[in-house]
Amino acid sequence: MTKNKPNQGARKTEALTLRLDPKVRFLIDLLARQKRQSITGVIESAIETYATNFHIEADLWSEEDGEDKTQTVSMYKLSKELYTTDDSFRFMMLVWHCPRLLSYEELRLKETIYSSKFFWDQYPDSTNAVDDIDTDLLREHWVSLLKHVEEHKSSPTVVPYESK
Structure with missing residues (x-):
């Protein structure tokens, strides 16, 4: 269930439960300490980086052609276009x-x-x-x-x- 924290105002977040290898969980904790971020911040950053480097073909608007055209784009860009x-x-x-x-x-x-x-x-x-x-x-x-x-x-x- 999604709940707003008092300091988030109208911003909504989604809860996600994960099962992780204890070593991976420890690694995330170390990264969070080093970057002075929350565990959530580390995971969000890692997923955005991964999605930026993961490419897929999608039919998106092409300014050049003035119509949708099959393009290779990052999964991150695709999510921004579709969300x-x-x-x-x-x-x-x-x-x-x-x-x-x-x-x-x-x-x-x-x-x-x-x-x-x-x-x-x-x-x-x-x-x-x-x-x-x-x-x-x-x-x-x-x-x-x-x-x-x-x-x-x-x-x-x-x-x-x-x-x-």
């Missing part, structure tokens, strides 16, 4: 820009959205799926959609969502 506090829009950003990172459950959710006429401005005009999915409608029905997908997860076929 939004809106769960539904963040999901669609991942679908549009780096679909190969989707898990099975996320693929099922994507397929449910795409098979549901309800979310399309012009169904089934798939020539420009980015523009044809009504993200405002998706946002409005996000919780119901997630519940729908969960209820039909054992179905051998995708069950399109309909507003109730």
Whole structure:
């Protein structure tokens, strides 16, 4: 569960429980002491450094071409490009820009959205799926959609969502 510390104001953080080898835990503690940082600060810094050096192909906006183009970017840059506090829009950003990172459950959710006429401005005009999915409608029905997908997860076929 996420909790705000009094000095964080509106900033939210996520709790994460890890199992670490005691030697690695000791190493993190030593790094924190040396850098005069919290253990959390050391781990965040290490992950950001790792993500900066880890590259992946993604379809991102190209100023040169004036359209989305497959580019090799750091995972850190990709996360900056895709992150939004809106769960539904963040999901669609991942679908549009780096679909190969989707898990099975996320693929099922994507397929449910795409098979549901309800979310399309012009169904089934798939020539420009980015523009044809009504993200405002998706946002409005996000919780119901997630519940729908969960209820039909054992179905051998995708069950399109309909507003109730």
